Amino acid sequence: LTAKGTLPGNSSPLMFVAGDHRYEIEAEIELSDDETRAGLVLYYDSVFYMGTGFDASRRYRYRKGGQSGGGMHPQAGTRHIWLRLRNDNHVVTGAYSYDGVNWRRETWGMDCSGYNHNTLYQFQSVLPGIFCTGKGAATFTHFVYRNLDIEDAKMAMRRAAAFMMDSISYEGAFVWSYLPDRSRQWGELEAPYRTMVWLQSPSTPSMGHLMIDALHATGDEYYYELARKIAEVIMKVQHPEGGWNYVEDLAG
Numbered sequence: 001l002t003a004k005g006t007l008p009g010n011s012s013p014l015m016f017v018a019g020d021h022r023y024e025i026e027a028e029i030e031l032s033d034d035e036t037r038a039g040l041v042l043y044y045d046s047v048f049y050m051g052t053g054f055d056a057s058r059r060y061r062y063r064k065g066g067q068s069g070g071g072m073h074p075q076a077g078t079r080h081i082w083l084r085l086r087n088d089n090h091v092v093t094g095a096y097s098y099d100g101v102n103w104r105r106e107t108w109g110m111d112c113s114g115y116n117h118n119t120l121y122q123f124q125s126v127l128p129g130i131f132c133t134g135k136g137a138a139t140f141t142h143f144v145y146r147n148l149d150i151e152d153a154k155m156a157m158r159r160a161a162a163f164m165m166d167s168i169s170y171e172g173a174f175v176w177s178y179l180p181d182r183s184r185q186w187g188e189l190e191a192p193y194r195t196m197v198w199l200q201s202p203s204t205p206s207m208g209h210l211m212i213d214a215l216h217a218t219g220d221e222y223y224y225e226l227a228r229k230i231a232e233v234i235m236k237v238q239h240p241e242g243g244w245n246y247v248e249d250l251a252g
Helices: 148-168 204-218 221-236
Strands: 022-031 036-043 049-054 058-063 066-072 080-088 091-097 103-111 127-134 138-147 196-198 247-249
Touching (some): 022 148, 036 080, 049 091, 066 103, 127 138
């Protein structure tokens, strides 16, 4: 992206429409020279915008047509950084990383709830985007847009799957139902021993199918590993002729 202007408001930022109330954008950014600044922005118009950026010496915060200096880089002349800008129901925060793995949150936070037509007119909306100012150019790679509601749902799925495998299953196998304190459990009949597991659905095979469904929905290999653990216990109790009993005791 070729540099233009001195601030995001006069730099012709490259923007897009976000269809969510909770989202974050992230990018890896490399500057062409020490006289260029670049970053991420939430843009309403040339005066009302919020963002995070950097140049070779330090990071910056942008708000309402202004620029304020942020933290200095650990090494002078840094032209390569990862930035993240989050809009969580109008609460705007930023984060940065020097390796794309270890992230640190900026100390500032801002509110963009007033950035709408009712207060500012112009029939505009807040648009996320990228900008570059100064004299050179900036290369943006690995740009990511995340719907935070979806990310929260993925985290909840992971917690639920871990709970079922670590706290409910016995070596990756299940029965049909459990008391909340897990003092008693049932398949087609009560299973008096924790080591008793059911192969008749809904039980162990159904949980394996559920993990595969979660893998397809999220692309998270974590669910593949859980499905494999369930498959291993199913194979363990398979009879020599190829079939299964509807219930097995893993204690032998």
